[in-house]
Amino acid sequence: MYLSGCSSDPVRENRRVAALVANFSRSPLQRNRLGESDAELVRIPGTDLLLAITTDAVVEEIEMGLYRNPYLIGWMTVVVSASDLAAVGADPLGILLNQTLPTGLAPGFEDDMQRGIRDACAACGLPPLGGDVNESDRLHVASTAVGTVPAGEAMMRSGTRPGDHLFLTGRAGLGNAFALQVLTRVPEVARVPYRPVARLQEGLLLRRFASACMDTSDGVVATLDELMRRSRFGLQLEPTSLRILHPEARKLARKSGIPTFAFLAGPHGEFELIFSIPPGRLSEFRTAADAAGISILELGVARQEPGLQLADQESGAWPDTAGIRNLSPREAEDLDLYLSHLVALADPAI
């Protein structure tokens, strides 16, 4: 059950990628196994550095109509890969952009998109190095972010041990709140302010302390599921863990009646980092985080007993986290059906 990135992985996407690359050989210089870190880590010969490199395309979000605003599309094109650099603790070098642009775009669309790219690059401290521009009738954007990490300091998704404390770099649920607002008829509260930033500064601090790290690009539950699967541990989310919910998500939950857990379990994340700190490094880490002005939220303590447990539901439910990851909002007939499946998987005892 707790194998990741192989053909018996219960997470469909992991199985899919493992099958696709089954016959590819790996570089002897590569330090991470398949899917073991948010960015690929490759030793640079003749140096004490690892190259950290990662690529991501923004496809489903555009095609589903989740990202329509060109500025947001440009912004997210940068953040999706910048955030993976943050999660391994890389010193950023820059970013490459792939833009396949339709000729018939609305006036200003292209300019707004480039402004989004430029502003996100500036916000992440990740200069655009180059890229490739193509024409098609279909918009398609992707980026590749690159940086370096001193060998031995790179963070992976594996490495958490029972007793380690799990943290989050910021409040969660904003990505799913945004998606709900855009894609459903959830009553219009104020517009959800979705413009996530890659936590590169945080990553540079964390690499000195963390035993594992991963970003919440696919939501908090998917991230916890992957971290738990990689290192075979479990976590009990205390009721107080709802402190981690972003106020906008909390507000939307109240207005819509959708359970707060759905905002952590949905697949549209907010690009915070989830990381674990060994107990012996805790106080030193807290001091360093305070000194750096980096705020953190505690999620709980890793335990031997595997799986995620929700202490705040009457049943003390164990959500089927792999099942939740295998749910696709795209494949569900509609979003209401998706949400009802999500809620059912959150508390299989019901």
Add this chain to the structure above:
Amino acid sequence: MYLSGCSSDPVRENRRVAALVANFSRSPLQRNRLGESDAELVRIPGTDLLLAITTDAVVEEIEMGLYRNPYLIGWMTVVVSASDLAAVGADPLGILLNQTLPTGLAPGFEDDMQRGIRDACAACGLPPLGGDVNESDRLHVASTAVGTVPAGEAMMRSGTRPGDHLFLTGRAGLGNAFALQVLTRVPEVARVPYRPVARLQEGLLLRRFASACMDTSDGVVATLDELMRRSRFGLQLEPTSLRILHPEARKLARKSGIPTFAFLAGPHGEFELIFSIPPGRLSEFRTAADAAGISILELGVARQEPGLQLADQESGAWPDTAGIRNLSPREAEDLDLYLSHLVALADPAI
């Protein structure tokens, strides 16, 4: 006239990219200006190395129906960026793949495509490091190749001086011969064997000698035009230069009546390298190339007088090389019209 990569560049694609990135800031670590090298070159802090990194998507070739065979699509996904690493003389580290895959692909299509990727990676000595897989109803593929070059040894598109000798790493015109055969009703000769290899081994040799280098991904004429524009030199292609034409291109020219020049001027290249060697390094270079078993073809000697001159046409024509690059086979009503424009631009005196 001889400005490249700025708003007054006569080459439409260069202007397009320059406008798109006009407001982007550049990294102080980046060693190349916009479009000055086939791959981006960035100093890696704390080392004597430059990072060489480049990304390319295969879009128009798939959408035009030029690449239909899934094995070839996979193969070319690797070669398009691997070749750019070769052109800067990089020691390869690896490649990342972006694959946006339709769910309804024909059985075996995905497997064949992955075999193409795997085989091209092996042929180029460029291990797959990772990537990103997405779903859409539209196939979209891209890659990012990465390597390193000792600072001071990276080759750029600029740097050729009058008196330098220009060479090609292999016979040219196969890319355009392949395109003609696939896209038009040119009489079926034997199937043109198009499976270009990135010249990474050659690049490692060339970086010790060459004053400039660029790959022929967009055809020989586009490459020469860019090299001449970057360093303000000219070149007279002697009649004997048709030695550089691939036998398959020569055969197709004979059967179809299409002028041989079109096989050098069309935009679908063969991923050879064009490079210049200063006269003082010539004999040392030839000895080293012989010792390495690398065959080269001479194109001519760079001269002060700008532009490309064809000594083998009666008029001693000066083709409008920027005009040729601005011709788009996609935008022409049909390929015959494109070819007639191409021939007219090849010899404006007619």
